Amino acid sequence: MTWAAWLVRARAALRLVAGFVQRRSQDAALDEELQFHIDHATERNIRRGMTADAARRHALVTLGGRARWTEATRDEQRSRLLDDVVRDLRYGAAALRRNIGFSVGGVITVALGVAATTTVFNFVSAVYLRSLAVPEGRRLVRIHSAVPPTQESTLGFPAFVRLREHTRSLDLVAAHYSTAPLYVKARGESGEVPGAVVSAAYFRMLGLRPALGRFFAPDEDSVPDRDAVAVIGYGLWRSRFDADSQVVGEHIAINGRSFTIVGVAPPEFDGVAGGLVNALWIPMMMLRTGYRFCDGFDPSCAVTAILARLAPGVTLPEAQAELAGLRTMLLAGDDSARAARGIIVEPAKGIRDQEQVQYATLSKLLWAIAIVLLVVASANLGGLLLARGMTRRKEFALRASLGAGRWRIVRQLLAESLMLGVTGGVAGVALSLVTSRALAGFFTTENRRLALPLDGRVLAFVVCATLATVLIFGLFPALRVSKVDVSEALKTGGNRASSRARSFLVAGQTVLAVAMLTAAGLLSRSFERAMSGGTFDPRHVAQVRLRPRLVGYAPDRAQAYVHAAIERIRAVPGVVAAAPARGYLDVQSTGAGTATVGLPGEALVAGGTAPRVDYFDVGPGFFATLRVPMVAGREFSEHDTPSAPRVALVNERLAQRLWGSIDVLDRSVVLDGRTFRVVGVVKDYRPHPFGESPRGAAYVAYWQSAFGPQVDANIAIRVAGDPLAALGPIRRAIESADPTVPVTELKSMEGQMRSSYAQVRLGRVVLTASAALALFLAAVGLYGVVAYLVTQRAREIAVRLAVGAPPAAVVVMLLRQGMRPIVVGGAIGLVVSVAAAPLLSRWLFGIAPVDVATILTALTTVIVVALIASYVPARHAAATDPAAVFRSD
């Protein structure tokens, strides 16, 4: 057995370690004593007439061979633990090989539990704990401001400049805007590249070396808009520039401006905004090209984030103290509300803060499931060990009667579980590579990436989790089994306790199966309802974002372009309708933002406490395109132009809130200080989590926006057939209107929604798989319980059958007894799922946490599976020939 061999070597290595120094000196003493003996014996042999050689050989042989002699003497010595462990392992390995079915079962059980916890820990580590993968990434800190208690925001460029000049605790400080959509035209192809606008210190601070060319020079950090240079990502260099070594010096167009490539970033580096991929970098001084909504150099337009490296020897608290002292200076010039904020200095770990918040529920759910799976797996392993231990009681009883102590037997059993655990752990880690990749896949899009590598932290966690599990769950059966009443065990090899434990396990697994099936069912229905909802229809809808702002179009030119593009889109064969909107079309988003809402004549309370609602600008035919029903009135038309009277739509919720009725046509509403006439009421169509009311929403005619002139536009497009197939023709139509304008986010609405609901889908997949596993384990366990019942009551069954009881009655009798743990477990599972479901409410769209149909489905599934699992052995028992049973006695 390789394990044993390995351990022998490990033992040899361990001997060298301090703890065995004593043992070594004992060995040396033993050798000396032995040598003394051999010398004397040899001497005597020579005296008796042997040759020197023969005399020595004889002396050695008489002593019984050096090795045997030493081993035997050692056994009498005190520090035998390690030797014993090795022997236990050797013995255990043999025992495990003898019963391969049991071993494989145990290994799979441990592997599943370990894979689940490893994957989840890896996820949590990536989201919250992992530092940036750059040299000394642990010394990097994020610096931002905070509005108590939890809101965080970036500090902005002027604060960055002041910080860079005054700080002593920070070695290097870099400003970066890492969510820059850069529209790149290079080598005849154009497309959006996720980019970053960074100050010159950025790459130096990260300790990176360019793969080609150079990074930004300090000089390029001084004059706005002067140095149009760019560093491209390694991946982009390979995919778009064919890994051309002459790429440095090449010109590319970024957001309509010509840039010179000066370098290529090293492989593996994809930015500092954890989770978001960057593939192109331009200098901070080019911020106005990378960000066009406001002037990023102005204090009121704080888009840049700050990343810094702690100076050598400086601790985080020291840096925090220094920056707290610099607060007033850093925030000087900000308005009063912003100036009241504190400065936060925190390690640059995990993904971006706002996404950490989004992932909180998911992380908790995954943790809960992983722990449950680990416990189930462990309990199952415990059950397996117990059942197997019980069948080996005769063996242990025999050994006990030969003088083996209880500790000795416990140790033996623990050694076996340890070997199962280690093998299962290794298999689990291998499996987690696959599951981690699958999990990461849920969060990976073109410009998003969640890396889940197996790092040292994860491995350390795995080792601890596995060992703890195996020892704890191996110990109980070991203690149970080793408590042998020798004569009793030798007589009967008794099995009652193990059967009770198995029933208990089955009940526990039933609880989990019911609870997890219910949760999986809830998420499943929630996802389906969110995707259709009955109040809108995302099928056959494509979407696209037109971004004239990126190439610096003035509003007039941009609007003319959008008009032209929509006309071209409508002309594409198969397109049924197309309508523009401001803000994302994603039904989960809040649209263009929020607006204050009120009735005419209401005095606005000073200080911005006026109620706010979600605000949308939507074009003519928008709701028809999404198939959202109008409750009253009309939707916008081509006649609602900037020169026409201003009109708005409200959703049912807002109508009820403002007027207590949905009969509100021709009333006036004030949005952000402008008065609009209500011309229609639209259905509340955006899915909202259970427990939250639908959000009030106001819709303003696209060309009459209260938010200022339209520039960029999102277009919803209904097509007759497959929206994905229509994307190509749609892009060509748009580019025929003006090939210079960036066309981005061209996709099907369903695809967009699927990624919006990635967490819900993931929860569904994970819960379904876990529930299936729990159900499977429960079914296997139940089969075992009923099969045991059958052997226990074989005689009784035979008697019943012999006196004429119908086989069906026997089956019913066995089922009734066998189903007991299922009924108990099902009842508890019901309570657990009702109690736990509210935890999921954030993900429940259009469905209540306690959904009778879902619970009934879960219960029915469990009961049907359980009936099948117990019917098979019961039927088998009822079909036996009673005479055969009596004969075998």
Next chain:
Amino acid sequence: MARDRGDLLQGTLDMLLLKALQLEPMHGWGIIERIEQWSKDALQVNQGSLYPALHRLTRQGFITSSWRVTENNRRARYYALTAAGRRALAEERAIWERLSHAVNLVMKLAPG
């Protein structure tokens, strides 16, 4: 099994070792020579089990050991009887006498 070579009866080795150490501390080799000498070479101590037995007796507290220099100026481990060892020897001897007396009685009975 070659009884005539004077292999020891099981369990008697410990007793003989204690007896050999009764007069003075000795090293392992000395014990072997002493037993062979006393028994006029009739008893052969199995050298392979000598040292395990000595360590067992040490652990039981019947003997102690210490390193000394022999008359030939070599280091050797000497074993000495403890008080508990003396009591154990007395007990073993009593048991042995009763046992051998009983065995003798049986063996001397004339058949028939």
